[in-house]
Amino acid sequence: MKLSANAPCPCHSGEKYKRCCFPYHKGMLPSDVLKLMRSRYCAYALDLPHYIIATTHRANIDYTEETAAWKESIREFSLNTRFSGLKIIEFVDGESVAYVTFEAILNDTPFREKSRFLKENGKWLYESGEFQ
Incomplete structure (x- = not known):
C-alpha cells in the first residue's frame, strides 16, 4: 500500500508518517522498542514484509531462512487485515x-499482547509475544 508521507501514520501515534515510522522503514534504527513496535505495526499495515523480516529475532517462532515463503505469509496477513x-x-x-x-x-x-524484544549488536529485534 502506498501512503503519502504527509498522511497520518498507520501506527496511530497522531504524527505524520514522515515524522514517525517512515525513517525506520527506510533504514534508520529505532532508538527504543516502543518505536520498533510501532514501526512493525505500521509495516504490517503498509504491507512491508521486508521490514518485518529484518526486525525479527532468530529465536522467534516464525523466523525462517525461507524468506520467500515467509514474505508471502506476511503479505497475505497484511493484505487481508484492517489495522484500525x-x-x-x-x-x-x-x-x-x-x-x-x-x-x-x-x-x-x-x-x-506483551511483546519481548532483544537487543543484538546495537539493534532491537522482536523476539516473542504473549497474548494477554
Missing part, C-alpha cells in the same frame, strides 16, 4: 531486553 487501532498499555525499557504491552484492533477485533 493501536494503544500502548505498558513500556518497560531495558539495556538488552525490553517489553511493550499493547492493544491492537485488527479486523474490528481487539487483542492484547
Whole structure:
C-alpha cells in the first residue's frame, strides 16, 4: 500500500508518517522498542514484509531462512487485515531486553499482547509475544 508521507501514520501515534515510522522503514534504527513496535505495526499495515523480516529475532517462532515463503505469509496477513487501532498499555525499557504491552484492533477485533524484544549488536529485534 502506498501512503503519502504527509498522511497520518498507520501506527496511530497522531504524527505524520514522515515524522514517525517512515525513517525506520527506510533504514534508520529505532532508538527504543516502543518505536520498533510501532514501526512493525505500521509495516504490517503498509504491507512491508521486508521490514518485518529484518526486525525479527532468530529465536522467534516464525523466523525462517525461507524468506520467500515467509514474505508471502506476511503479505497475505497484511493484505487481508484492517489495522484500525493501536494503544500502548505498558513500556518497560531495558539495556538488552525490553517489553511493550499493547492493544491492537485488527479486523474490528481487539487483542492484547506483551511483546519481548532483544537487543543484538546495537539493534532491537522482536523476539516473542504473549497474548494477554
